[in-house]
Amino acid sequence: MKYVIIGGDAAGMSAAMQIVRAKQNHDITVLERGEIYSYGQCGLPYTISGIVDEPEDVIARSVETFRNKYGINAKINHNVTNVDQDNKEVHGTITTTGEPFKYEYDKLLIASGASPVNPNWDGIDLSGIFHVKTIPDTKDILSYLKKDVKNVTIVGGGYIGLEMAENFKEIGKNVTIIQRGHQLMSPFDSDMAKLIHNEAEKQNINVVFGESVTGFSGIEKVEKVITDQNEYPTDLAIVSIGIKPNTQFLNDEFEFGEIGELIVNEYMQTNVKDVYAAGDCASQFNKVKQKNDYVPLGTHANKQGMIAGQNLAGESVTFKGMTGTSILKFLDLQIGRTGLSEKEANDLSLNYDSVTITTRPVAGYYSDEETLTVKLVFEKETKHLLGGQIIGHKGVDKRIDVLATALFHNMTTVALLDLDLSYAPPFNGVWDPIQQAAKRTL
Structure with missing residues (x-):
């Protein structure tokens, strides 16, 4: 064979x-x-x-x-x-x-x-403009950073765009993100995305919404990013608008x-x-x-x-499907999602509802420094879980994986209350944050 x-x-x-x-x-x-x-x-x-x-x-x-x-x-x-x-x-x-x-x-x-989408923009072939997909891509960026690079512009506010923004910020660069839409991380609902926007502002990352990049200008190397409304001086640009x-x-x-x-x-x-x-x-x-x-x-x-x-090889094995689970670190935030957002539920004409709570990832008396915002999307009548979005300072990974498991097994928000989840003050309260949110669906 x-x-x-x-x-x-x-x-x-x-x-x-x-x-x-x-x-x-x-x-x-x-x-x-x-x-x-x-x-x-x-x-x-x-x-x-x-x-x-x-x-x-x-x-x-x-x-x-x-x-x-x-x-x-x-x-x-x-x-x-x-x-x-x-x-x-x-x-x-x-x-x-x-x-x-x-x-x-x-x-x-x-x-x-x-492969990364490579738009036919003016000046796209100037030196200093990169995609982030392969090891050679990354080596080229690292080599270019040895030059006098102070200002970095990232076109696109998705997963790669935010990860690159964080890492450029870590090495002391001035970072601007240009997003054609009106929120970062489009898979999230707009109310949750505001938490991401707040973090970017807090960490002095400049985010430009509602502008479309039309090209770049410079002599041999990129010097400006051109949008349909403005021009932004830059020493290095990352294009991350999809694959x-x-x-x-x-x-x-x-x-x-x-x-x-x-x-x-x-x-x-x-x-x-x-x-x-x-x-x-x-x-x-x-x-x-x-x-x-x-x-x-x-x-x-x-x-x-x-x-x-x-x-x-001759076996008979099936792919059981996925729920679209993902997680991202952005500066001091952990950002996770699984299943459907409200927008997706609406596009599918589902009779849905949602609840959002902000709580602590650990027992409140143990630490009141961190917060965790949990959003559940569920069917109105049956209470079947449709999706979840969680943003906070710690413990997002633990909770988003619980929700992914619940979605995989077609659980209701009521059934979430029956789960025997781990508890000790450094890790959780007696009612886990996703269970606290599930109570609000009753």
Whole structure:
């Protein structure tokens, strides 16, 4: 059996390792257009502040390890340009030489990931303008920071934008975030986003709302960010306005979602025979929405890759779905969410309600220094939990994971009161904050 995998990062190598473990004699070829395998992209912002020493520290396994220890034909600089599903062939070009290549497969996994959106703005090619997606991206930023960089402008107020803002602030840079909309972190409801805005203001990060970037100006290197309303002097700019699935090399016989992600079933199969997909190039089934969604996170990529690999190796394993759980550190705040926001519930025409409380993450008499704001979204009549958002100074991770588990098992807010959650004054009150919020739904 010839296995070909397009993409050598989280989903692709999770799948490859499942085949290695299941098949004593395996024939696995991985085609990676870059030169680095299996690395943790989410750790890259923290190399800016030095919390992570070097960009290479986020590499889980080297190319040589996959080749020499596991017997995988791990290729680098192999850019796939076409999949011929009729003849079961993958075609492409070696980026360093321009030489074409062709590999035949019996089963194919597309784990090609996603790339940052690169808008066609004036001056986008000036020196000093960066994306944050790969280890080479990060090394380029670190090298550029050796120059006289005082002012940093971040275009986009999502996860990467806020993480980069924090880490630039940590090394003493003046940071401006330009957000086209009217709130940071658009997956959150506006009332919760205000807590994030307050933190940015408190920490002297300048946030500009309601302006659209149209270009950059400068002589050879970036000197200004131009919006539809103003100009902002800058020494370095980060463009972080979203990602797009790397599926442009596939023909229209494949089924795609709204932004180009491959639609897969619970076995990670595409609509094309013997072709699977996983990770940031694929859809994920949302258990709360009960439909396919696109929430590209490392957790989903590794899980989908593992399941795809098991099925490629002949097992029958299903992806049970996700609830869209994520967490972020932004300066002194922890920011977590899972399930649906009010906006999403409204878009789905659900009969929902919500409660929001601000309380303490520990027993009040133990410490009154930190706060925790908990928002629950739930069905009005049945009290079924639909989602949760939590922002505070500590303990967000503990609570958001409880809510994610509750969502996965279709629990009600009433059932949250029955949970036997841990209690000791340094960690919690006798009623956990999510239970305090759940009481308000009765």
